[in-house]
Amino acid sequence: xxxxxxxxxxxxxxxxxxxxxxxxxxxxxxxxxxxxxxxxxxxxxxxxxxxxxxxxxxxxxxxxxxxxxxxxxxxxxxxxxxxxxxxxxxxxxxxxxxxxxxxxxxxxxxxxxxxxxxxxxxxxxxxxxxxxxxxxxxxxxxxxxxxxxxxxxxxxxxxxxxxxxxxxxxxxxxxxxxxxxxxxxxxxxxxxxxxxxxxxxxxxxxxxxxxxxxxxxxxxxxxxxxxxxxxxxxxxxxxxxxxxxxxxxxxxxxxxxxxxxxxxxxxxxxxxxxxxxxxxxxxxxxxxxxxxxxxxxxxxxxxxxxxxxxxxxxxxxxxxxxxxxxxxxxxxxxxx
Amino acid sequence: xxxxxxxxxxxxxxxxxxxxxxxxxxxxxxxxxxxxxxxxxxxxxxxxxxxxxxxxxxxxxxxxxxxxxxxxxxxxxxxxxxxxxxxxxxxxxxxxxxxxxxxxxxxxxxxxxxxxxxxxxxxxxxxxxxxxxxxxxxxxxxxxxxxxxxxxxxxxxxxxxxxxxxxxxxxxxxxxxxxxxxxxxxxxxxxxxxxxxxxxxxxxxxxxxxxxxxxxxxxxxxxxxxxxxxxxxxxxxxxxxxxxxxxxx
Numbered sequence: 415x416x417x418x419x420x421x422x423x424x425x426x427x428x429x430x431x432x433x434x435x436x437x438x439x440x441x442x443x444x445x446x447x448x449x450x451x452x453x454x455x456x457x458x459x460x461x462x463x464x465x466x467x468x469x470x471x472x473x474x475x476x477x478x479x480x481x482x483x484x485x486x487x488x489x490x491x492x493x494x495x496x497x498x499x500x501x502x503x504x505x506x507x508x509x510x511x512x513x514x515x516x517x518x519x520x521x522x523x524x525x526x527x528x529x530x531x532x533x534x535x536x537x538x539x540x541x542x543x544x545x546x547x548x549x550x551x552x553x554x555x556x557x558x559x560x561x562x563x564x565x566x567x568x569x570x571x572x573x574x575x576x577x578x579x580x581x582x583x584x585x586x587x588x589x590x591x592x593x594x595x596x597x598x599x600x601x602x603x604x605x606x607x608x609x610x611x612x613x614x615x616x617x618x619x620x621x622x623x624x625x626x627x628x629x630x631x632x633x634x635x636x637x638x639x640x641x642x643x644x645x646x647x648x649x650x651x652x653x654x655x656x657x658x659x660x661x662x663x664x665x666x667x668x669x670x671x672x673x674x675x676x677x678x679x680x681x682x683x684x685x686x687x688x689x690x691x692x693x694x695x696x697x698x699x700x701x702x703x704x705x706x707x708x709x710x711x712x713x714x715x716x717x718x719x720x721x722x723x724x725x726x727x728x729x730x731x732x733x734x735x736x737x738x739x740x741x742x743x744x745x746x747x748x749x750x
Numbered sequence: 751x752x753x754x755x756x757x758x759x760x761x762x763x764x765x766x767x768x769x770x771x772x773x774x775x776x777x778x779x780x781x782x783x784x785x786x787x788x789x790x791x792x793x794x795x796x797x798x799x800x801x802x803x804x805x806x807x808x809x810x811x812x813x814x815x816x817x818x819x820x821x822x823x824x825x826x827x828x829x830x831x832x833x834x835x836x837x838x839x840x841x842x843x844x845x846x847x848x849x850x851x852x853x854x855x856x857x858x859x860x861x862x863x864x865x866x867x868x869x870x871x872x873x874x875x876x877x878x879x880x881x882x883x884x885x886x887x888x889x890x891x892x893x894x895x896x897x898x899x900x901x902x903x904x905x906x907x908x909x910x911x912x913x914x915x916x917x918x919x920x921x922x923x924x925x926x927x928x929x930x931x932x933x934x935x936x937x938x939x940x941x942x943x944x945x946x947x948x949x950x951x952x953x954x955x956x957x958x959x960x961x962x963x964x965x966x967x968x969x970x971x972x973x974x975x976x977x978x979x980x981x982x983x984x985x986x987x988x989x990x991x992x993x994x995x996x997x998x999x
Contacts, residue, residue, distance in 0.1 A: 498878050498903070500876075503876075503929045504876055504927060504929050504930070505927070507878040507879060508878070509878055569880070569881050569884055570842060570884055573838060573839040573842055573884075574839055574842055574843055574846075576839045577794060577839045577840055577843055578794070578796075578843060615881075618837065619838070619885075620837075620838055620839075620881060621837060621838070621839060622837035622839065622840070623837075625837075625839070650955075695956075696928055696955060696956040696957065696958055697958040697959075697960075700928050700956070700958075701958050701960055701961065726955075729927070729928035729929075729956060730928070730929060731928055731929065732928075
């Protein structure tokens with residue numbers, strides 16, 4: 415079975431041959447960069463390098479899906495936020511000065527899809543589709559409304575506003591949702607089979623579950639509905655308390671890191687819900703060896719995963735043999 | 751025929767609504783006026799705190815307002831946080847309200863109140879993901895420590911310099927990315943060279959116990975919640991070795 419078929423079968427609620435393995439978040443490592451000759455920072459900025467490095471997840475690791483981009487700044491940059499570039503080793507991030515104050519009314523630029531590096535990202539997905547699109551699933555990555563709003567407002571002001579003046583956040587969520595959805599649709603047009611939404615700041619580590627439910631779920635639901643491919647939502651940290659609300663977004667799959675309890679999520683979602691997860695990217699995949707990766711992956715799978723994945727973006731210094739071992743583990747889970 | 755006029759609860763999933771059982775804050779003072787001050791802190795009311803503190807200072811001493819109103823209120827916030835009833839935004843709001851109140855009391859006293867001790871906090875060089883540090887700052891503040899907040903993306907030398915100038919009881923470093931945590935052992939080495947034996951607590955998304963306990967002075971912070979307890983230990987005179995064996999391993 416081709417990797418793409420394997421992945422799409424899970425999303426169609428059919429049985430694949432073996433458990434799929436890919437990463438919902440960023441996939442690059444320095445070793446992959448060396449192997450395919452595409453490096454940071456160029457791969458954050460230029461379509462050809464981005465596509466080449468993204469496809470390394472298939473050609474070098476054997477993942478069942480490839481994914482671009484590798485950072486969380488595309489929408490925010492196009493909206494006008496300042497980007498701090500990460501050089502050869504790091505991913506870009508959002509820097510000061512902050513774009514907006516809470517009393518501002520943000521706007522979505524008419525030429526949003528032509529701004530910043532978005533055209534490069536769209537082109538990268540096109541290249542990936544052309545080169546490996548028949549073989550593997552293509553994942554387009556976008557950022558969740560609350561996290562984009564957080565980039566526009568900065569963390570502390572938006573966190574305080576969730577309690578003090580939640581109404582003032584809505585215009586930002588509105589723009590965040592529209593920005594992500596526009597980008598998501600463009601990535602689908604370019605060939606993405608799946609959309610992965612990273613929404614780091616919506617984690618209960620940062621905001622109250624009630625705030626997630628009242629502020630974010632409706633925008634995520636709208637986004638999921640507007641995108642006509644399966645949408646995966648990934649939220650970092652321990653999300654046990656918001657799994658029921660994440661389910662309310664009607665997303666196709668929920669992606670969690672091992673700070674959350676797979677068993678709790680499985681119980682809430684029932685047998686039908688698609689759950690993606692795996693070992694910790696820092697403490698296990700980056701710091702340990704294949705043996706620990708194997709044991710940890712099996713432990714997470716046994717708790718009820720449908721797709722094995724690194725818990726979050728792969729740390730760029732992660733040894734390739736650890737990632738290969740993870741794929742090997744997934745291959746051993748056969749469905750008949 | 752009876753019609754249902756309120757349909758809002760029909761689809762409420764009571765079993766999953768984790769905050770239904772939310773309990774209210776407890777009373778922290780027998781004195782009604784000081785309880786009122788505490789309530790403004792507990793409610794994180796930064797807009798109202800100034801007026802209520804000024805009003806209370808007409809009948810109470812600044813130290814009474816600080817200790818039995820502002821700090822007592824914040825202690826209750828810490829309890830609500832520990833029990834998972836309050837989340838980070840509430841702690842930040844309450845901590846800001848408390849600090850605004852303390853500033854007004856200090857103005858009236860004509861001097862600064864004695865803080866427990868200083869803690870220097872920073873996010874590693876190259877890392878602008880300072881959310882972990884935001885949590886640490888809020889919790890340390892809430893527990894009466896003076897936070898010397900160096901912010902995000904702080905060069906090694908700047909951290910070392912701040913430790914030299916402020917002589918803190920503890921220094922913390924957070925890093926989200928595996929690529930930036932390499933600054934921590936460099937900081938530890940320099941501190942050691944300068945004979946500044948300050949417990950250096952490191953934590954954050956990418957940071958593992960194995961990594962932090964691999965260099966002298968390093969203590970691994972698993973959760974931001976541990977920061978106040980660790981700072982108390984450091985304040986009590988625990989050296990990094992004792993703290994490491996208590997909190998790590």
